[in-house]
Amino acid sequence: MCGIVGYVGRSQAAPILLDGLRRLEYRGYDSAGVAIVNGDHLETRKCAGRIASLANLISKKPATGFYGISHTRWATHGKVTDENAHPHFDATGKIALVHNGVIENYQTLKEQLIQDGDTNFQSDTDTEVLAHLIGNIYRKLEGTNGKDSKARLVNATRAALKQVIGTYGIAVVHADIPDFIVGARRGSPLVLGVGKDENFLASDVSAIVAHTRDVVYLNDFDLVSFDSENFEISSIEGTSGQHAVSKVEFTAEDIKKGDYPHYMLKEICEQPDTVRDAMRGRLTYEECTAKLGGLDMNAAELRDVARIVLTGCGTALHAARVGEYVIEQLANIPVDVDFASEYRHRNTPPTEHTLVFAISQSGETADTLGALRESKRKGYRTLGICNNVASTIARESDGGVYMHAGPEIGVAATKSFTSQLIILNLIGLLLGRMRQLSTAQGKQMIDALEALPGQIEQVLKLSDQIESIAKKYSGVNGMLFFGRQFNYPIALESALKLKEITYLFAEGHPSAELKHGIIALIRPDLPSVFIAPDDAVLSKNLNNIEQVKARKGPIIAITSGNGAKQLKNLAADIVEVPTTIDCLTPVLTVIPLQLLAYHLAVALGRDVDKPRNLAKSVTVE
Ligand code: G6P
Numbered sequence: 010m011c012g013i014v015g016y017v018g019r020s021q022a023a024p025i026l027l028d029g030l031r032r033l034e035y036r037g038y039d040s041a042g043v044a045i046v047n048g049d050h051l052e053t054r055k056c057a058g059r060i061a062s063l064a065n066l067i068s069k070k071p072a073t074g075f076y077g078i079s080h081t082r083w084a085t086h087g088k089v090t091d092e093n094a095h096p097h098f099d100a101t102g103k104i105a106l107v108h109n110g111v112i113e114n115y116q117t118l119k120e121q122l123i124q125d126g127d128t129n130f131q132s133d134t135d136t137e138v139l140a141h142l143i144g145n146i147y148r149k150l151e152g153t154n155g156k157d158s159k160a161r162l163v164n165a166t167r168a169a170l171k172q173v174i175g176t177y178g179i180a181v182v183h184a185d186i187p188d189f190i191v192g193a194r195r196g197s198p199l200v201l202g203v204g205k206d207e208n209f210l211a212s213d214v215s216a217i218v219a220h221t222r223d224v225v226y227l228n229d230f231d232l233v234s235f236d237s238e239n240f241e242i243s244s245i246e247g248t249s250g251q252h253a254v255s256k257v258e259f260t261a262e263d264i265k266k267g268d269y270p271h272y273m274l275k276e277i278c279e280q281p282d283t284v285r286d287a288m289r290g291r292l293t294y295e296e297c298t299a300k301l302g303g304l305d306m307n308a309a310e311l312r313d314v315a316r317i318v319l320t321g322c323g324t325a326l327h328a329a330r331v332g333e334y335v336i337e338q339l340a341n342i343p344v345d346v347d348f349a350s351e352y353r354h355r356n357t358p359p360t361e362h363t364l365v366f367a368i369s370q371s372g373e374t375a376d377t378l379g380a381l382r383e384s385k386r387k388g389y390r391t392l393g394i395c396n397n398v399a400s401t402i403a404r405e406s407d408g409g410v411y412m413h414a415g416p417e418i419g420v421a422a423t424k425s426f427t428s429q430l431i432i433l434n435l436i437g438l439l440l441g442r443m444r445q446l447s448t449a450q451g452k453q454m455i456d457a458l459e460a461l462p463g464q465i466e467q468v469l470k471l472s473d474q475i476e477s478i479a480k481k482y483s484g485v486n487g488m489l490f491f492g493r494q495f496n497y498p499i500a501l502e503s504a505l506k507l508k509e510i511t512y513l514f515a516e517g518h519p520s521a522e523l524k525h526g527i528i529a530l531i532r533p534d535l536p537s538v539f540i541a542p543d544d545a546v547l548s549k550n551l552n553n554i555e556q557v558k559a560r561k562g563p564i565i566a567i568t569s570g571n572g573a574k575q576l577k578n579l580a581a582d583i584v585e586v587p588t589t590i591d592c593l594t595p596v597l598t599v600i601p602l603q604l605l606a607y608h609l610a611v612a613l614g615r616d617v618d619k620p621r622n623l624a625k626s627v628t629v630e
Contacts, residue, residue, distance in 0.1 A: 011080065011081065011082055011083050011108075011109040011110075011197075011212070011624075011628075012029075012030060012033025012034070012080065012081040012109070012211075012212050012213065012216065013033075013078070013079070013080055013107050013108075013109055013178055013179075013180050013192075013199070013210065013211060013212040014026050014029030014030055014033065014078070014079045014080075014209070014210070014211050014212075014216045014217070015076075015077070015078045015079070015107075015180040015182075015190045015192065015209065015210035015211070016029075016076060016077060016207065016208075016209055016210075017075070017076040017188055017189070017190055017207065017208050017209075017235060017236055017237045018075060018076070018204065018206060018207025018208065018237045019075060019206050019207060019237065020075065020207065021073060021074070021075065022043075022045045022072075022074055022075055022076055022077040023043065023045060023067055023071065023072050023073070023074075023077070025209075025220070026043050026045070026077060026078075026079035027043070027060065027063065027064055027067065027079070028219070029079065029209075029211060029216035029217060030043075030060045030063070030079055030080075030081050030216070031060050032213075032215045032216045032219075032264060033081055033211070033212065033213055033215065033216050034059065034060050034081055034619065035272075035418050035419070035420055035618060035619060035625045038059055038060070038081060038083070038619050039057065039058075039082055039083060039084050039089040040055070040056060040057040040058060040081075040082045040084070040089055040090070040091070040093065040094035040095075041055065041056070041058070041059070041060050041062070041063040041079070041080060041081045041082065041094060042054060042055025042056070042063065042079065042080055042082075042094045042095050042096055042107075043055070043063070043067070043072060043077055043078070043079040043080075043096070044077055044078055044079075044096040044105035044107075044182060045072045045073065045074035045076070045077030046074050046075075046076055046077060046182055046184055046187065047072070047073050047074040048074075049184055049185055050184050051098075051102070051103070051105055051182075051184045052072035052073065052074060052077075053072075053096060053098075053105065054066045054067050054070065054072050055091060055094040055095065055096065056091050056094060057089050057090055057091050057093075057094060059619075060081060075188070075237075076182065076187075076188055076189070076190065076237075077182060078096060078105060078106075078107050078180040078181070078182050078190065078210075079096075079107065080094075080095035080096060080107035080108075080109075082094055082095055083624045085111055085135075086111065086115070086133065086134050086135045086136075087132060087133035087134040087135075088133070090132075092131055092132045092133075093132045093133060093134050095107040095108060095134075095136060096140075097131075097132060097134060097136045097137035097139075097140040098131070098137070098140055098144075099140045099141050099143060099144020099145070099147070100127050100128070100129045100141055100144055100145070101144055101148075103144070103183055103184045103185060104140060104143055104144045104147065104162075104181060104182070104183050104184075105140070105181070105182050105183075105184075106136065106139060106140040106143065106179055106180070106181045107136075107179065107180050108135075108136040108139060108177055108178070108179045109176075109177065109178040109179075109197040109212055109628060110175060110176035110177040110178060110195070110196055110197040110628065111135060111175045111176055111630075112135035112136070112138060112139055112173055112174070112175040112177065113135075113174045113175035114172075114173065114174040114175065115135035115138040115139070115175075118138050118139075118142055118172060118173075119138045119141075122138065122141050122142060122145055125145060127141050127144075127145045135175070139169060139173065139177070139179070140181075142169040142172065142173075143162075143165050143166050143169045143181060144165075146164075146165040146168045146169055147161060147162060147165035147183075150164055150165055150168075158183070158185065158186045159186055159189050159234065162181065162183050162186055162189070162191055162234075163191055163232065163234050166179075166181055166191050166193060166232065167193075167232060167245055167246075167247065170193055170195070170232070170245050171245065171246075173195075175195075175196075176195055176196030176197050176375070176628070177193065177194065177195050177196070177197055178192075178193075178194045178195075178196075178197030178198060178199040178212050179192060179193050179194075180192045180210050188236045188237055189234065189235070189236050190208075190210055190234070190235055190236075191232070191233070191234045192210045192227070192232070192233045192234075192235075193227075193231065193232040193233070193245060194227050194228075194229060194230075194231055195229050195230055195245070196229060196375065196378075196628065197212065197373075197628050198212055198213065198226075198227075198373050198400070198401060198628070199211070199212055199227045199231075199233075200212070200213070200214050200217075200224050200225065200226050200227065200399070201224060201225040201227065201233055201235065201240055201242075202214070202217035202220060202221045202223070202224050203221060203223040203224065203225065203240070203254055204220055204221040204223070206237050206238065207220070207237050208235045208236070208237060208238075208240055209221065210233070210235070214257050214399070215264050215416055215418075218257050218259065218260065218261050218264065219261035222256050222257040222260070223254050223255075223256065223257075224254065224255060224256075224257055224399075225240075225242065225252045225253070225254055225255070226255065226399040226404075227242070227252075228404075229401070230244050230245045230246070231243075231244060231245070231250075231252075232244065232245050255399070258398065259415060259416055263415055263416055264416050264418060270611075271419065271607070271611075271617045271618050272418040272419040272618045273419035273421055273423060273510070273603075273607055273617050273618055274607055274617075275419075276417055276418070276419050276423045276424045277423045277424070277469070277600065277603050277604060277607065278469055279414075279415070279424050280423070280424050280427050280465050280469075280600060281462040281463070281465045281466050281469075282462070283412075283413075283414040283415065283424040283427065283428050284427050284428065284431055284461050284462055284465060284596065285461075285462045286412075286413040286414065286415075286428075287412055287413060287414065287427075287428040287431035287432055287435075288431055288435060288458055288459075289413070291435055292435075292455050292458065292459075294455065296442070296451075297442065297448045297449075297451030297452045297454075297455060298438055298439055298442035298443075298451055299435040299436070299438045299439040299442075300439070301410050301435060301436065301439055303408055303409050303410050303411065304392060304408045304409070304410065305407065305408035306390075306408065308443065311439065311440060311443055312443050312444075313362045314342060314362055314363075314364055314440060315342070315343075315360065315361060315362035315363065316342065316343050316344075316345070316360050316362065316363040316364075317336060317342055317343070317344045317345070317363070317364050317365075317366065318344075318345050318346075318347065318352070318363060318364070318365040318366070318384070318389075319332050319333060319344060319345070319346045319347075319366050319368060319433075320346070320347050320348070320349045320352045320365065320366070320367055320368065320377065320380045321349055321367065321368035321369055321374075321377050322348065322349050322350065322369070322374050322376050322377055322627070323422065323505065324370075324421075324422035324425070324426050324502060324505065325368040325369050325370060325374075325377070325394075325422070325425075325426075325429060326346070326348055326349070326368070327426070327498045327499075327501050327502040327505065328368055328426055328429035328430055328433060328498075329346045329366075329368050329429075329433075330346050330497070330498035330501065331430055331433060331495060331498045331499070331595050332344065332346070332366075332368075332429075332430075332433035332436070332437075333345075333346045334494055334495050334498075334592070335433050335434050335437045335495070335592045336433065336436060336437040336440065338437070338591075338592055339434075339437030339438060339440070339441035339446060339454075339592065340436075340437050340440035340441040340443075340444055340446070341441070341444055341445055342440060342444075347380075348376075349367070349374070349376040349377040349379065349380035350376040350379075350380075350630070352380045352383070353376060353379040353380040353382075353383045359387055359388070359389075363389050363390075364389070364390050364391075364392060365380075365381070365384040365389045365390070365391045365392065366391075366392045366393070366394055366409075366436075367380060367381040367384075367391065367392070367393050367394070367402050367406060368393075368394040368395075368429055369393070369394070369395055369396075369400070369402050370395070370396045370397070370412070370414075370417055370422055370425035370429075370626075371395075371396070371397050371400060371625065371626035372393065372395035372396070372397040372399075372400020372401060372402040372403045373397070373400050373401055373402070373626045373628050374402075374626060374627050374628070375627060375628050375630050376627075376630060377402060378401055378402055378405070379630070381393070381402055381405060381406060382405070385405075385407075390407050390408075391405075391406045391407050392406050392407060392408050392409045392410070393405075393406035393408075393409035393410075394409055394410050394412065394429060394432050394433075395409060395411060395412065396411070396412040396413075396414050396417065396425050396428070398411055410432045410435070410436070412425060412428035412429065412432065413428070414428040417625075418618065418625075419617070419618050420509070420510075420618060420619060420620055420623050420624070420625045421506055421509045421510050421603075421606070421617075421620065423506075423603045426502065426599065427465075427596050427599065427600070430593075430595055430596050430599075431458070431461075431596065434454070434458065434592060434593060435458075437592070438451060438454050438455075453590065454590065454592075457589050457590045457593050458593065460587075460589065461589065461593065461596055461597070464586070464587040464589065464597055465596070465597065465600060467586075467587055468586050468587070468597055468600045468601060469600070471584055471585075471586075471601055471604070472604055472608075474584065475584060475601055475604040475605050475608055476604075476608040478565060478582045478584070478605065478608075479605055479608035479609040479611075479612050480608070480612050481582075482536055482563075482565075482609065483609060483612040483613060485513070485534060485535065485536055486513065486514060486534070486535070487513050487514030487515055487516075487535060488504070488507055488513065488514075488515050488535070488536050488537070488538055489504075489515070489516055489517075489518070489527065489530065489531075489535065489536070489537045489538070490503045490504045490507075490515065490516070490517040490518070490537075490538045490540070490602075491517070491518055491519070491520040491523060491537060491538070491539050491540070491550075491553060492517075492519070492520060492539070492540035492541070492550075492598075493519060493520045493521065493541075493546040493549060493550055494544070494545070494546050494591070495544070495591055495592055495594055495595050496540040496541075496542065496544075496594060496595055496598055497517075497518075497519045497520075498595065499517075499540045499595050499598050499599050499602065500517035500518060500519070500520075500538075500540055501517035502517070502599060502602070503515075503517060503538065503540070503599065503602035503603075503605070503606070504516050504517035505517070506602065506603055506606035507605075507606045507609065509606075509620050509623060510606055510607070510610040510615055510617050510620050511606060511609050511610045511613055511615055512613075512615065512620070512621065513609070520539065520541075520549070520550050520553040520554075521549065521553060523553050523556060523557070524553075524556060528556065528557075528560065531557055531560040531561075531562040532560075532561070532562065533561045533562065533563065535562060535563075536562070536563040536564070536565055536581075537557045537562050537563070537564050537565070538564075538565045538566075538567065538602070538605075539553070539554050539557075539564060539565070539566045539567070539580070540567045540598045540602070541554065541566055541567065541568050541572055541576070542567070542568055542569040542570070542572060542586065542588070542594045542597075542598055543568065543569045543570025543571050543572045543588055544591040544594055545591055547568075547571075547572055547575070551575055551576070551579070554566070554576070554579050554580065555579065558579050563581050564579060564580040564581055564582075565580065565581065565582045565583075565584070565605075566579070566580035566582070566583050566584070567584050567586065567598050567601050567602065568583060568584070568585060568586070569585060569586050569587060569588045569589075569594070569597070569598075570588040572585075573585050584601045586598060586600075586601065
């Protein structure tokens with residue numbers, strides 16, 4: 010959510026900053042801007058709209074200089090206008106700042122600044138208040154650091170941040186301090202890219218990976234200052250610490266769209282590989298179980314687990330809901346699932362031997378991180394299921410399991426969801442094999458897991474059929490989704506996908522809930538999608554499908570095995586996926602529905618990878 014890129018080096022900053030912003034555009038895309046230092050003044054270009062509008066502005070009025078900062082915004086405080094776009098400036102206009110996060114006490118700080126004679130605010134944003142505060146302190150520190158204006162800017166930033174309540178990832182430049190950027194983070198990710206004769210600052214490595222794969226992931230309360238050759242990291246309090254340079258595990262190639270028209274389609278099609286990668290090296294054939302070293306728990310600790318809490322937001326929460334069924338079925342351990350945003354503020358009675366899993370593709374979602382921290386506070390063992398290995402959730406949890414799905418750029422999560430499903434099944438297998446699951450059942454599960462990548466290839470071949478179904482229904486105002494047991498959460502996830510990228514009304518429900526109210530909605534122009542594979546509840550699903558059919562509701566069915574035969578006279582459209590064991594059916598049933606949302610969005614002319622109002626990683630509460 011929002012993106013920051015900073016550059017100091019020997020090349021022109023504008024193309025590097027613009028390219029970095031394009032890579033971050035999936036995180037926030039309602040306005041964008043740059044401030045580049047040219048001699049002793051700032052060249053600022055900013056506007057509401059996409060990065061393309063900013064690029065257009067720069068092409069008409071070039072901004073030259075070798076260091077600068079930039080931002081792509083997802084509005085929290087203040088409307089989407091040119092004035093509210095970042096960068097923002099202090100009262101003198103010499104200091105420019107870009108900011109991700111929310112300054113909660115900005116009103117109080119603003120009043121104090123105004124009383125101090127620091128007026129001249131140009132926008133409604135909380136960010137501008139921070140820029141003014143840094144500038145105000147910078148002026149007051151005149152003379153304190155002799156001629157060392159770099160130290161003065163660092164000290165002013167540090168002092169300002171000490172007054173801030175809220176979250177931030179920031180980058181600051183001063184027009185009179187050549188070749189120098191200050192950054193700091195609290196609750197909003199920031200990474201330093203270490204190059205040769207050039208250094209970078211970004212909110213996400215994907216912005217800078219084309220230039221360097223050597224990075225330092227900043228921790229909360231870190232403050233970094235750097236020029237083109239050196240960098241220094243200390244805490245906001247002023248203490249210095251050790252920071253390791255690590256290698257980014259993906260390359261610039263991995264974040265290219267290739268021949269695909271959209272990242273979302275590319276990521277849907279990557280699922281045979283990403284599902285394989287999620288289980289790679291994690292299955293043991295001799296013992297017919299899973300091996301998850303990242304949990305960092307010995308056999309006795311795993312055997313002692315008495316309760317599991319799964320939490321997350323959006324798509325990750327839907328994976329958690331599948332996980333609840335899977336782990337209870339395989340391991341016979343009680344599982345609770347809760348929205349991270351609710352869980353973090355609830356006062357659940359503490360229980361012993363409880364594991365809390367925070368599930369998050371980005372590993373940066375503010376509510377999921379909040380839930381993780383609250384669980385830690387309560388003394389639970391907290392574990393992360395993340396894709397981004399350097400993320401805050403990955404780093405703050407006691408252990409976890411990485412998805413290894415590669416960068417996910419499409420705002421609507423697809424491949425990360427199926428990776429999460431695989432990992433939750435592996436957790437169920439591991440804990441189940443320590444309890445009631447037999448060797449034969451473990452073997453059956455491993456065989457089924459190993460067959461999945463090939464089966465996903467078959468599902469992807471249904472894309473043309475699904476595209477024609479999407480075209481057929483492109484005039485509808487909405488869709489309902491129904492499923493039972495393992496596939497009830499797939500109804501939720503499919504409805505979410507449809508809402509996110511087509512903006513159509515959609516709801517997901519357990520099939521049997523139909524008769525408790527939802528049936529009143531059924532009419533000939535509102536299609537119902539039933540996720541009804543050939544599993545233990547197929548016959549129950551068929552009953553519900555009959556109820557919709559009787560009321561002339563059009564039915565699209567996702568099924569497998571004998572399901573197609575039984576649905577022949579009920580469903581207008583039948584999509585057949587391969588058969589697998591019940592707990593793995595969601596991995597296969599969700600993919601046609603990702604494709605349905607995708608093709609429908611394309612048919613409606615939507616911006617698939619950057620749907621309106623959404624951000625890939627939501628780092629505010
Ligand atoms: C946002 C995205 C969703 C995503 C959710 C959780 O709302 O738009 O697609 O599922 O965040 O993201 P996470 O990175 O924590 O999995």
